[in-house]
Amino acid sequence: MALIVQKYGGTSMGSPERIREVAKRIAHYHSQGHQLIVVPSAMSGETNRLLGLAKQLNAEPDGRELDVIAATGEQVSVGLLALAIQNLGIKAKSYTGWQVKVLTDSAFTKARILSIDDKNIRKDLAEGNVVVVAGFQGIDEHGNITTLGRGGSDTTGVAMAAALKADECQIFTDVDGVYTTDPRVVPSARKLDQITFEEMFELASQGSKVLQIRSVEFAGKYKVKLRVLSSFTEFDSQDRGTLITYEEDENMEQAIISGIAFNRDEAKLTVAGVPDRPGIAFSILGPIAEANIDIDVIIQNTSFEGLTDFSFTVHRNDYAKALAILNDKVKPLINARSVAGDNKIAKISLVGIGMRSHVGIAAKMFETLAHENVNIQMISTSEIKTSVVVDEKYMELAVRALHTAFELDKVPV
Numbered sequence: 001m002a003l004i005v006q007k008y009g010g011t012s013m014g015s016p017e018r019i020r021e022v023a024k025r026i027a028h029y030h031s032q033g034h035q036l037i038v039v040p041s042a043m044s045g046e047t048n049r050l051l052g053l054a055k056q057l058n059a060e061p062d063g064r065e066l067d068v069i070a071a072t073g074e075q076v077s078v079g080l081l082a083l084a085i086q087n088l089g090i091k092a093k094s095y096t097g098w099q100v101k102v103l104t105d106s107a108f109t110k111a112r113i114l115s116i117d118d119k120n121i122r123k124d125l126a127e128g129n130v131v132v133v134a135g136f137q138g139i140d141e142h143g144n145i146t147t148l149g150r151g152g153s154d155t156t157g158v159a160m161a162a163a164l165k166a167d168e169c170q171i172f173t174d175v176d177g178v179y180t181t182d183p184r185v186v187p188s189a190r191k192l193d194q195i196t197f198e199e200m201f202e203l204a205s206q207g208s209k210v211l212q213i214r215s216v217e218f219a220g221k222y223k224v225k226l227r228v229l230s231s232f233t234e235f236d237s238q239d240r241g242t243l244i245t246y247e248e249d250e251n252m253e254q255a256i257i258s259g260i261a262f263n264r265d266e267a268k269l270t271v272a273g274v275p276d277r278p279g280i281a282f283s284i285l286g287p288i289a290e291a292n293i294d295i296d297v298i299i300q301n302t303s304f305e306g307l308t309d310f311s312f313t314v315h316r317n318d319y320a321k322a323l324a325i326l327n328d329k330v331k332p333l334i335n336a337r338s339v340a341g342d343n344k345i346a347k348i349s350l351v352g353i354g355m356r357s358h359v360g361i362a363a364k365m366f367e368t369l370a371h372e373n374v375n376i377q378m379i380s381t382s383e384i385k386t387s388v389v390v391d392e393k394y395m396e397l398a399v400r401a402l403h404t405a406f407e408l409d410k411v412p413v
Contacts, residue, residue, distance in 0.1 A: 005160045030130060107146075135154075166224070169225065177242035180260065181260040195244055200216050206261035207263030283334050
């Protein structure tokens with residue numbers, strides 16, 4: 001039959017009872033003749049507990065030691081899951097990331113996978129084993145344990161599927177697929193049968209929490225077929241979740257807009273009265289980049305009397321640090337008039353490959369928001385995305401209004 005990689009998230013592995021249910025699901029697929037590589041996350045809340053212990057002992061813990069500590073969560077999971085599978089009469093073998101081995105760079109707490117040695121995995125599969133591989137972790141060329149950052153088990157799963165040329169990588173979560181937007185905000189949100197990698201990448205990067213962005217990027221690069229499924233449905237359910245595939249696939253839903261993503265985790269910073277001269281953007285953003293702060297939306301106003309205003313957004317966790325850099329370093333350096341910030345904003349993004357061939361999407365978005373008296377503070381666009389920054393208190397109202405305006409609750413024909 002097929003070679004399938006299955007990844008199970010922390011909520012799926014949240015207790016011995018849940019682990020038994022995961023094992024039964026794996027047994028169901030195994031009984032159909034599939035070869036299975038299973039990548040579990042740590043039990044729900046375990047990584048946070050471990051990192052919390054580290055920070056009780058050292059407020060600024062060393063990255064190498066953090067990875068040694070955090071990696072134990074997945075090590076426990078693979079052992080427990082292998083035991084649960086064996087208890088059902090199925091051969092199973094567990095591996096940590098360094099036993100496989102998953103070779104990474106040495107960027108502790110956010111390492112990137114360089115290669116995967118699949119020799120032992122293929123041997124075990126040929127012998128009828130279910131192979132259980134720890135997600136989120138690997139080893140660098142110096143023998144140090146590394147972790148891949150938050151959501152890294154998704155990346156491990158996709159990387160395994162790419163390395164072994166699996167027929168499909170199934171991501172089991174606590175939701176049954178990718179929706180047009182978060183159903184907790186819009187109850188009429190519709191589950192998508194299919195979505196393209198491009199759209200999923202944009203949704204993930206703009207705030208959708210279903211998949212970790214690096215895993216989508218990895219899947220697109222290596223053409224790994226992804227499917228998002230729920231680990232809480234019946235084994236024989238006809239619900240096939242959401243398939244993340246290629247734009248050229250036949251029978252793709254021909255929606256102009258596929259989904260709406262939103263993100264509460266941003267903050268806006270404005271440097272006013274900036275001299276409008278070559279290199280000024282670097283003078284402002286260079287010190288921010290040197291502090292390892294990611295920048296998202298950027299806007300520079302039209303020059304007036306040789307001065308302009310420069311605004312950009314950062315993650316809300318970096319707001320205080322970025323504001324201090326602007327006040328202490330940038331403002332005196334460029335003789336700016338003032339520095340201001342707002343950490344109560346939200347970003348809302350329309351995403352859809354149909355935007356390439358349809359005009360008026362942005363205009364309709366702006367009209368809808370105007371009708372709801374939602375003021376747009378910043379605008380950012382790409383080929384298949386239009387994003388706006390608004391006051392955080394209007395976010396849910398704006399998402400519901402846009403979902404209705406673009407008729408996302410209706411199945412495209």
